[in-house]
Amino acid sequence: MLEELATDRSDASGTSYWNPATGDYDRELLTASLGHDAVLPRLVAPGASMGTTVAQPDVPAGIVVGPGAGDNAAAALGLGAREGDVVVSIGTSGTVFAVTDRPVADETGAVAGFADASGAFLPLVATLNAARVLDRTAALLGVDHAGLGELALAAEPGSGGLVLQPYFEGERTPTCPMRRRRCSA
Numbered sequence: 001m002l003e004e005l006a007t008d009r010s011d012a013s014g015t016s017y018w019n020p021a022t023g024d025y026d027r028e029l030l031t032a033s034l035g036h037d038a039v040l041p042r043l044v045a046p047g048a049s050m051g052t053t054v055a056q057p058d059v060p061a062g063i064v065v066g067p068g069a070g071d072n073a074a075a076a077l078g079l080g081a082r083e084g085d086v087v088v089s090i091g092t093s094g095t096v097f098a099v100t101d102r103p104v105a106d107e108t109g110a111v112a113g114f115a116d117a118s119g120a121f122l123p124l125v126a127t128l129n130a131a132r133v134l135d136r137t138a139a140l141l142g143v144d145h146a147g148l149g150e151l152a153l154a155a156e157p158g159s160g161g162l163v164l165q166p167y168f169e170g171e172r173t174p175t176c177p178m179r180r181r182r183c184s185a
Helices: 027-034 071-079 131-141 145-154
Strands: 006-008 042-044 086-090 094-098 112-115 121-127
Touching: 071 086, 071 094, 071 112, 071 121, 131 145
Parallel strands: 006 042
Antiparallel strands: 086 094, 094 121, 112 121
């Protein structure tokens, strides 16, 4: 156990009150959101130590503790993603992110300006619906995943204007199409 709260920039970037341009918390935004200030974890730089453990019954003192990372930042780090790379993850939720050397600010809310664990940035689009949408669509078309892939490859580019909005179970981000509010909490 550590003696103080600490986190890394990738987790902090998911709070909506961390400023990627300054690399620090935006206390004004935090206070405007909560109506008061709050105790926040110390931000640990990429590659730095959060500190060392304090002696506990099952944990010796002095073990160096790293800052960790948010799930997508950890994926980028583990994959060795570099500037210009794009990573797609399809599971319960789905994400697409790129690695850039500059923070991204999208006023529409469609692209989240996350930070990675190395000092770069991960502009990211996420949906709560990913693999399940593929499963349901394949079932509706009477094919398995391989068959769905074959149909996709055989489709006319642009699919004749057909668009599927996969908001089957709500959204956390981006905002609802054509609306300026979030689809779900």
